[in-house]
Amino acid sequence: MKTVYHAANTRGNQNHGWLNANHSFSFANYYDPSRMNFGALRVLNDDDIAAGMGFGTHPHNNMEIITLPLKGDLEHKDSMGYSEVIKEGDIQVLSAGSGIEHSEYNKNRDKPINLLQLWIFPNKQNVTPRYEQLSIRELKNDNEFYQILSPNSDDAGVWIHQNAWMHLGEFNDNKEKTYTLKDSNNGVYVFVIEGETVINDKTLTKRDALGVWDTQTLTLKPGMNSKIFLIEVPMTF
Template identity: 50%
Template sequence: MEKIIYKAESRGHANHGWLDTHHTFSFASYYNPDRIHFGALRVLNDDKITSGTGFPKHPHDNMEIISIPLNGDLAHEDSMGTQSTIKQGDVQVMSAGTGVTHSEFNPNNDIGTEFLQIWVFPNKKNVEPRYGQVSYPMEERKNNFQMVVSPNVEEVDTWIQQDAWFHLADFEEGFEKKYEMKKKGNGLFLFLLEGEVEIEDEKLKKRDGIGLINLEEVTIKANADAEMLLMEVPLEW
């Protein structure tokens, strides 16, 4: 099994005042030729938006975009006519396909918004743009892998145009569980949101990441109460 470690402090960082953001992969002014993407996983941004501000309307095409709020609310408007607000426990997906414009902003006046902005390369281009949003019960990820993104509409409503599966998990200290890969040839990227975990003899702390290649299964153990996002993605597509 091949391992690639992404320490939290090694990420790209930019503070624009209204936006404080960390980039696991090359994005905007941050460029690292060794960190362009992990397979189909192209962007993993850890964003904080101050109250009453946000991203103005901007375009996307041929990208699967997933937003996962960690704290606060994120209001969304797009050219498909969607007007919605997502909050902790929600997962939002948008297939940009042939092209879509959207805006995202913090609608609150008193608290900041923290969310993950994730981009995945699609396996089919120029599809009709599509929006999806689901509120997932947070208690169902307690010592469990809660599926929140899938290529199959039969599994979750937040499906994407790629053979990728995302799971959120909250492990209690000392708990361990085996993750089994869904598709041969995929890689697994674990991003630790909180706490400490041990995986393949590597100890990860808050906001660390690890990419795993050539595996069928892997055991994850929480050395402290831990919250994590697992992203299984194709390495080739």
């Protein structure tokens, strides 16, 4: 088993006033050649956006973009004609493919929003752009990891153009959990949203991360009131 540890306070931070962004990997004006990606996972941004503020219309192509609001509502508009509000408890996928433009704004005029946005390199280039949004509340399974994303359109959660899976877990039982990787060529990036977890005698706390590969299984012991995010991606692509 190989690992890489990313403490929360080692992430790149850019505070623009209306946007306070923490970058797990090099992004925008934050550049660290040792933190360009974890396999096919290119971006993991932890963004706080002020009330009524956001990103104006901008382009993307050939990237799978996944957004998870943790607190608050995000307003999305794009060149495909979608105008949606993504709420806490939803997941959104934007397959940029051959090219799209979109904007993202905090829908709330009286409070900030906190969200995670991930970019994953696709396994197909220049596909027709697509949009998908789903409530994952009904997928939740207390004290177990539950799937919210996969490569398969008929599986639980949303799907993307990559051999990748995402699972969330919310824990209060203080028991060990085992995650079995779906593909031996993949690794898993463990991101602690809230609380803590122990992996290989190492304690990860809020917003810490541990990338793990060259293993078939991963054993974790989440603490009480913990929320853990597992991102399984190909290590070569």
